[in-house]
């Protein structure tokens with residue numbers, strides 16, 4: 222399987238752009254290039270997602286959302302694209318803000334905490350394919366890698382809460398720790414059943430299985446439940462409403478982010494939306510057929526006809542996976558602007574008494590299903 | 596166990612209910628949207644109908660408007676404004692330049708070159724409108740709604756746009772009339788000042804003092820620094836000071852002073868005072884004798900040289916350290932009242948540059964009239980003369 226890194230190294234070497242043709246130098250060049258690209262992608266993702274979220278929330282609350290800021294003739298007013306430059310303006314404002322580090326903080330930890338969170342999100346994106354071969358690094362333990370590395374973010378959250386030397390932040394950090402540890406389990410278990418069926422941890426293999434068989438969400442009645450558990454636990458992992466206890470504005474001000482401002486706070490924001498994208502992409506790949514076209518998928522599922530595959534291929538694949546991921550992001554926003562925040566005990570109840578038992582039973586039932594029908 | 600599943604069922608159904616509700620709002624934003632995008636859309640202004648005719652409504656403190664065609668540039672509004680947010684420049688048109696009439700039929704004699712109202716400063720006291728003889732400055736809307744519709748918002752992006760400029764005269768007209776009248780064109784002068792103040796690259800010139808330029812812009816009138824008091828004849832009225840009744844004393848002194856100013860002789864002055872007092876029904880035998888003394892008093896005619904002395908010179912005289920008059924000599928007088936009187940007289944003499952001897956004489960007569968003259972004072976006065 223080729224990945225962006227491989228093709229980039231190969232391209233650099235073939236074009237003779239690397240002095241001495243050293244493979245190590247080519248690797249360094251490729252890594253730097255892709256790192257910058259991923260960073261820009263994350264920033265762009267946050268800009269668009271924030272605008273999207275503000276619009277979605279506004280429409281759900283009978284408002285209009287940002288309507289005035291615009292550029293290139295797209296100046297606000299009563300158009301539907303009104304306020305399209307709002308998040309750009311907000312980002313510039315954030316970058317222009319004073320960088321405040323409160324006196325009694327643990328300076329070093331306070332400074333590195335946001336970057337740990339961001340680093341976790343960044344690393345998770347590296348392992349996620351957005352089309353056949355469109356991946357920065359194709360791990361053969363892809364699922365395991367992404368789940369593991371995205372949990373590292375919680376260290377950053379705990380550090381930021383601790384280093385802030387603020388009771389709200391500390392509460393937020395403790396809640397985040399409890400929450401993320403709890404919700405790791407249902408996530409792992411719902412993924413486990415997929416891995417069990419496919420027999421591989423590699424994203425490409427999982428999608429290939431769905432291509433030859435069917436999407437996992439309709440694999441069996443139990444995988445629908447697994448899908449719901451995975452997606453909801455994913456929402457909890459990225460600390461979004463109704464699971465946003467670590468940063469609940471109304472009780473904890475902003476939880477672990479209370480003391481952060483300006484650029485550092487922007488880093489938190491970037492990672493939050495990067496994580497949202499990671500969870501959506503994961504769900505899309507594992508349960509919704511990844512980059513497979515729904516058209517071809519449906520046709521194959523019901524064995525209607527073969528040969529309707531013109532909507533497939535790597536770039537169409539990128540399109541389809543984006544559609545699925547954006548739909549899931551929209552659903553997350555829909556959750557956020559509908560459901561009230563949970564209480565801490567309800568949060569624990571949901572994880573330990575509902576999601577985990579159901580996920581465990583699911584694994585067993587899917588095993589039985591596979592024995593009977595595969 | 597069944598409670599557990601029921602719980603999950605209720606959770607799912609209520610969550611789903613909520614999502615259905617928000618979805619309904621999400622897709623139905625045309626109908627349900629509650630936002631009014633203010634600068635782009637506005638509510639209609641509700642009509643006022645409270646059962647009175649329009650004209651009897653109270654004034655609405657909305658925004659000032661000037662019907663500039665009716666303005667005669669009398670500047671009453673400018674003067675009435677307690678915070679000076681009205682600025683008017685006017686040019687008096689020469690006889691052969693007709694500016695027309697206002698709707699009230701008043702001839703317009705001044706061309707309004709500038710009529711700016713800074714609504715950012717205005718405190719809506721409405722005082723300017725009462726003074727206008729032509730009723731051409733008013734708050735819009737309300738009872739004035741027929742003249743100008745209400746403007747309650749006039750929100751602007753730039754604060755400078757809140758300076759409303761009402762003058763409609765063209766630059767050429769202002770220039771022409773100023774030239775014909777032989778005065779500086781106020782509008783061109785203002786423009787010039789701005790150009791002088793701001794360098795072409797947007798910087799600010801250091802050398803130009805705007806305030807000074809502003810002043811220079813005004814017609815230069817050489818005003819005397821100190822207003823010379825009109826020279827008046829003076830009369831020693833200390834005789835009247837013994838009158839005990841306050842009202843009578845005041846009346847007597849006032850009458851006497853008026854008579855002196857009118858250039859009457861002492862005898863005539865005394866007559867006038869007597870007449871005034873008898874008219875008031877206050878004349879008694881004792882008073883008549885006191886007033887009789889007045890006839891003997893002298894009237895000092897003002898010395899022309901003293902009053903016309905230029906200010907600078909008097910100043911210089913004051914500045915000489917060993918002047919002819921040293922007030923501190925009088926500090927030796929123990930009686931407070933006598934000391935005050937003496938100092939006041941001497942001071943006046945000093946200011947007018949009069950001779951010391953005359954002043955000392957005056958002090959003497961004054962104090963003796965008050966019955967305050969004693970040997971101690973005599974000694975001091977003698978020292979002053981010597």
Ligand code: SF4
Nearest residue numbers: 676717718720721723
């Ligand atoms: S309303 Fe009052 S403050 Fe405003 S311009 Fe008139 S006099 Fe001045």
Ligand code: SF4
Nearest residue numbers: 666667669670672727
């Ligand atoms: S008081 Fe009236 S007529 Fe006089 S300058 Fe003001 S607006 Fe013009």
